[in-house]
Amino acid sequence: MIRAAGLLALALFILLPLAQAVMLSFVVTLPKDGLAEGAVGLMNYAAVLAAPELRAAMVNSAVYVVLNLLLCIAVALPAAYALARYRFVGDRHFLLLILVFRVTPPVVLSLPIFILFSKLGLVNSPVGIALVHCLFNLPVAIWILESFIRAVPRALDETAFLDGHSGASFFFRHLIPAIAPGIGVAAFFCFIFSWVEVVFARILTVTAGKPVTMAISAMFGFQTDMGMVMAMTCLSLLPGLGMIWLVRNHLARGFTLRA
Amino acid sequence: MQPHDNRAWLLLLPALLLLGVVGALPLLAVINYGFHDIFTLSDVQWVGVEWFGDILQSDRFLASLGRSLLFSALALSIQVPLGIMVALLLVGFGRRAIWGLMLCALPLVVPWNMIPMLWLGLVDARTGIVGPWLAAAGFDWKFTAWHTWALILTMDTWHWLGLVVVLAYAGLSAIPPAYRQAAAIDGASRWAIFRHIELPRISGALAIVLLLRFVDSFMIYIEAFTINAGGPDDATRFLTLELGEEIKGFSYGQAAARATLYFLFVLAVVWAFVIATRRTEETA
Numbered sequence: 145m146i147r148a149a150g151l152l153a154l155a156l157f158i159l160l161p162l163a164q165a166v167m168l169s170f171v172v173t174l175p176k177d178g179l180a181e182g183a184v185g186l187m188n189y190a191a192v193l194a195a196p197e198l199r200a201a202m203v204n205s206a207v208y209v210v211l212n213l214l215l216c217i218a219v220a221l222p223a224a225y226a227l228a229r230y231r232f233v234g235d236r237h238f239l240l241l242i243l244v245f246r247v248t249p250p251v252v253l254s255l256p257i258f259i260l261f262s263k264l265g266l267v268n269s270p271v272g273i274a275l276v277h278c279l280f281n282l283p284v285a286i287w288i289l290e291s292f293i294r295a296v297p298r299a300l301d302e303t304a305f306l307d308g309h310s311g312a313s314f315f316f317r318h319l320i321p322a323i324a325p326g327i328g329v330a331a332f333f334c335f336i337f338s339w340v341e342v343v344f345a346r347i348l349t350v351t352a353g354k355p356v357t358m359a360i361s362a363m364f365g366f367q368t369d370m371g372m373v374m375a376m377t378c379l380s381l382l383p384g385l386g387m388i389w390l391v392r393n394h395l396a397r398g399f400t401l402r403a
Numbered sequence: 404m405q406p407h408d409n410r411a412w413l414l415l416l417p418a419l420l421l422l423g424v425v426g427a428l429p430l431l432a433v434i435n436y437g438f439h440d441i442f443t444l445s446d447v448q449w450v451g452v453e454w455f456g457d458i459l460q461s462d463r464f465l466a467s468l469g470r471s472l473l474f475s476a477l478a479l480s481i482q483v484p485l486g487i488m489v490a491l492l493l494v495g496f497g498r499r500a501i502w503g504l505m506l507c508a509l510p511l512v513v514p515w516n517m518i519p520m521l522w523l524g525l526v527d528a529r530t531g532i533v534g535p536w537l538a539a540a541g542f543d544w545k546f547t548a549w550h551t552w553a554l555i556l557t558m559d560t561w562h563w564l565g566l567v568v569v570l571a572y573a574g575l576s577a578i579p580p581a582y583r584q585a586a587a588i589d590g591a592s593r594w595a596i597f598r599h600i601e602l603p604r605i606s607g608a609l610a611i612v613l614l615l616r617f618v619d620s621f622m623i624y625i626e627a628f629t630i631n632a633g634g635p636d637d638a639t640r641f642l643t644l645e646l647g648e649e650i651k652g653f654s655y656g657q658a659a660a661r662a663t664l665y666f667l668f669v670l671a672v673v674w675a676f677v678i679a680t681r682r683t684e685e686t687a
Contacts (some may be wrong), residue, residue, distance in 0.1 A: 150492050151503065158506055161521040161561065162513075164532050168524065219417040226414035231405045238415060240677065245426045247614060247673050249622035251643050252662040255655060256432035257425070279425045282418060287611075336511045342625050357514040370524075377517045384512020388505050395504050398573030400607030401614065401680065 165374045173371035188375035198376060201359030204270050205339065206383070208355060211274035212338050213331050216285040219278070220330065224289035225319070229301070242283035243401075250343040253279070258347050268353040276344045281334040287399045288333060292326025293319070325394040332391040333399070339384060356380045430666070436659030454660030463645070471621050471642045474556075478620040479613065482560050486567025486612070487605070491597075493568070494575045504572060507565035515562075519629035522558045544631065548638035551631045555639060558626060563619070567612050574605030610680055618669055 172183040179187055192198050227235060257276055258267070266272030300322060304314045320327070342357050349358055360380070363373050388395070437455065440448045458464050489507065493500040513521070525531045528538035544554045578600065586596045624643040627633075633640040642665060649658035 147492055147495060150489075154489060154492075154503070155506060157561065158509055158564075160532060161525045162509065164525050165517075165521050215421075219421055222414035223418040226411035229405060230408045230411040232407065232409045232411040235411075242418075242422070243614075243673065243677070244670065245422050247618045247669055248426065248430070248666060249618060249643075249669060251622060251624060251646055252433060252666045253426075253429040255650060255659060255662070256429035256436070260429060260432070275421075276425050278421050282421060286418065336508075340512065340514045342515045357516055360514060361516055373520070374524075377514065377521075380514055380517075381512055385509075388508050388512065392501050392505055395501070395508065395569055396573050396576050398570040398608055399611065400570075400574075401610035 165377055168371055169374035169378045171371050174367060174369040176369075188369075188371045189379070191369075191372050192375050192379060197354075197362075198359055201354050201356050202379070204353055205355040205357075205380075208270035208273040208277070209335060209339050209383075211271065212277045212281060213334050215274060216278055216281045216334050217289075217327060217330060220282055220285035220289050221315070221320075224286050224293055225315075227286070227290045228293035229298070242286060246280055246283035248279065250280075250341075254343055254347045257344065261348060267348055268351055270353055270355070272348045272353075273345055273355065276348065277334075277338045277341060280337055284333050284337065284399065285330040288330040288397075289323065289326050291397070291399065292323040292329075296322050325391075325397070328391045329394050329397050329399075332387050332395070335387050336384070339380075433659045433666075434663050436656060437663045438660075439656050441655040441659075450656065454657045455664065458657070458661055458664060463640075466637075467640055467642045467645055470638075470640060471623075474552075474623065474641060475617055475620045477552075477556055478559050478563075479616055481556065482564055482567055482616060483609065483612065485560070486564055487571050487609075489564065489568045490571035490575055490605075491601070493572055500572070500576075504569055507568040509565065510562050511565045513562075516625050516629070518558060518562055519626050522554065522561070523630065526554065546635050548635055551635060551639050555623075555627050555630055558630070559620060559623065562626070563616060566615070570608040570612050571605050574608045575601060578604050610676070614673060614676060617672065621669065622665070 169188055170184055170186070172179045172181055172185075172187055175181045226232070227239070261267050261272045261276070264272075266275065296319070300318060301314070304318045309317065340357065342361075345355050345357050346361075349355065354362065356376070357380075360373060360376055363369070363376065438449060438451060440450045442448075489503075493503040496503065510518070525533055526537055526542070526544060527534040529535070531537075542550055544550045582600050583596065586600060591599075622643050623641055624647060627639055627641055628644060628647070631639055633644050646658055646661050646665070649655075649661060
């Protein structure tokens, strides 16, 4: 009984702010196109999908998140394998180093990142955001993948090499299938830190290439169409919901401090 | 036991290269800027430790530091115990706990700049779902300092509780049932089970939760700023708000010095934490 009440209170606490947004997203809050204020329907969603800059923002966000996930996992896999399978001079120092980068506040680095990336021509492009988000996502990806690789018996490596597999073919044909859930979990945690991030996303998109977060910010003005803002917000939740659903059975693996 | 092989460093090279470009280089640059007065990028003058001295001696800095530390302490002391309690509650539901986990993870995928907007909408005295009741009860987040604090803390808890729950649940669900059965046979109290069986299993997850939550709450910016712009009367003026003002005011040298100080502070806390964890691991 107490447990059910606790769960109910939790659900209420989490869903209330979202309920408000979902409700508002179906209501016309700014009279336009002959629609009266207070009319209910899908008008806000239609308006969001009809706006070219908002559509472009969704594409930009999708591009940088996918790039970031691919980059993080491709770079984290060999590192995680090394940490899980070998001991070497400075292994603990490496773990401490990635922890330091994970906890470096983005605001601290925003200024030099902007200067460096404008020299490299990476401002206003999703590639720049994808790169810089590796700062906090790569450590997380390494921690998660390392724990999954550690859980795979070493015999898998040994039989594969005895069977004559090269390093690359072992990685793709044996290791990756064995830790596929780990890749999913790593992708999930990278996603939740990257899709919603605003500090780097703002500083790196001055005039173009704005992701969803910045496109929503740009919708605020003298007369803000709150219904449309909320419709855009609700749409921006969909990829996250998809990710949660995909990894639901492996979410419970989490990650732990390695230092 | 893992074999010793220093060639493993070759596998770390891509990661080191990437972190070098997006982490180490900018970090060195920001430290370097902190010792200069920067008018434009081509007009830069060495000023030594002047900025650092100015910042450390200003009362505003110390007041903001105090507020940020208090905010972090409150956020951690609410979110960590609450998250563990929710995780314990969910473990009791067995397979169905997955729905609870998904529910808790929901706020994690909301864009950070929209989280304060959602909460401002919710507590709006005219149109919010709970706003009119709160207003009737005398809740005034705009002009009463502790109400603003309560709102920001509630919002931050809403946002990050899921991370604590998911990571704590991960540790708890890995405990073999035999442990709990043995404890039940011994007649162990609920607290004894938590202290001696459950807590050791989630300590690794809690360590990372404590660190991540400390840094993120200590450096809270967009969310706190959107709620009340540091007000009322500077009551929610956290460390990052000052940094933001200096960057907006093109005072780059001073901003860089301040950023360096913040980084050193975070580094010191993380370092102390890691040393403490290693020591307890060795004695355990």
